[in-house]
Amino acid sequence: MTLADAPLAVTMGDPCGIGPEIVARMFVRRPDRRHWIVVGDPGVMAAALRAVDGQAQVRVIGEPGEVEIGNGALPVLASSRLATLPPVGQVSAAGGQAAYDAIVAAIDLAKRGRVRGIVTAPINKAALSAAGIRYPGHTEMLADHAGGCTVAMMLANEEIRTVLVTIHCSLADAIRRADFAAQMSALRLAQAAGVALGIPHPRIAVAGLNPHAGEDGLFGDEEIRIIRPAIEAARAEGIDASGPWPGDTVFMQARKGRFDIVVAQYHDQGLIPVKYMGIEKGVNVTLGLPFVRTSPDHGTAFDIAGRGLADPTSIETAFDYAMRMRVPTPAG
Structure with a gap:
């Protein structure tokens, strides 16, 4: 699989916010644009899919190359496996840790050329802090884990x-x-x-x-x-x-x-x-960064999480923007 053929990785975001829901909605709304994987928790994404479309299923994969175009299941590469789903709409250390684990796993895939880029769903800074993760946002986290860019x-x-x-x-x-x-x-x-x-x-x-x-x-x-x-x-x-x-x-x-x-x-x-x-x-x-990264221009919206009100338009726009961008040429 060449980098040009590789799927995009979409991180689930904070599982207590609207991230999983907007990712699930994007999957259901755009069956013609499904050459992407979710990096996150399979249980969280299965719950989000059930809330959006009771017929859609999650399929856990081990590598991005296992994505099947046209397959009706949402491919999820497991970066965590929560025994109990954290409460929706609340700051949670477990949620912050799971969100962070998904980002780190997606960065590793991008650095290895297994995905052509990353689209990140929203994270919550208070949840990251509760988990003991000291980053002010995605940008600093990405720069650090990508090699101090x-x-x-x-x-x-x-x-x-x-x-x-x-x-x-x-x-x-x-x-x-x-x-x-x-x-x-x-x-x-x-x-x-x-x-x-x-x-x-x-x-x-x-x-x-x-x-x-x-x-x-x-x-x-x-x-x-x-x-x-x-x-x-x-x-x-x-x-x-x-x-x-x-x-x-x-x-x-x-x-x-x-x-x-x-x-x-x-x-x-x-x-x-x-x-x-x-x-x-x-x-x-x-x-x-040595790879493409985009995200929607909004936060975790805990106040509407789990209520079926989240609009996926911004993450769809971020996805389309990532597809438009030329993948950076590796140094050397």
């Missing part, structure tokens, strides 16, 4: 793509961390993301850190000292970067088609514009 988060829909210079940290920390090296890393990863999406020469706009992009130093000088020199250095490398642009207008310009990707300085600056356009349309992409 330098990564960035890209949130995207059909109109806007934004790459973050800093991710999960306080705003005060983000200002400190948005140094020249972080700017260059984000710019290079944004360039690679554009190419992976079939844009040979992506137009990359860089948002300023301060209001009005600093107004020539009137509202802060990070644009002059750090961001502008990074843009000039990136242009010297052949990257079509421009800015720094005011953060309150650059996304509007991108939506109008002027830019392909916006590099944002901190989490909320980059994510609010995309999420405002509809969470069900947003996709989270981790850049810099």
Whole structure:
């Protein structure tokens, strides 16, 4: 089995949230797009399938190559086997551990070339913490287990793509961390993301850190000292970067088609514009990994878990986005 023929791996997410349900719904709703496996707990996924479609079955597999196109069963590679299913809609250490085990198993498959990429269902940070797992989110977990990669988060829909210079940290920390090296890393990863999406020469706009992009130093000088020199250095490398642009207008310009990707300085600056356009349309992409990884743009939604209300549109969008992306070429 070549990497191009390999299935995608979809992790089940936190078993106490809506992850298993949206994965099950995606399986039932899209019989024409079933070249994928679930990495997770067979009991959790069997319960989710029963709630969605009483006729659908789980088939436990040992390797991704055992997937049969057209087979009516949901292929699950067991990363855990819970003796008792944790309560739905509640933070659970068992749920956090099972979610983590699924992610680690999927990363191992991707590193070995057994799957062409990973689509991750939502996890819960409190559940991870209850299980003694100290990661602030998927991004850091993926980077660590993939070999300490330098990564960035890209949130995207059909109109806007934004790459973050800093991710999960306080705003005060983000200002400190948005140094020249972080700017260059984000710019290079944004360039690679554009190419992976079939844009040979992506137009990359860089948002300023301060209001009005600093107004020539009137509202802060990070644009002059750090961001502008990074843009000039990136242009010297052949990257079509421009800015720094005011953060309150650059996304509007991108939506109008002027830019392909916006590099944002901190989490909320980059994510609010995309999420405002509809969470069900947003996709989270981790850049810099040796494999493709996407996820839906929402959380575990404990408040509606187990009630049959979860909408799988976002994970379906994440799946389709992963299929569109070129698999990174292994180093060496």
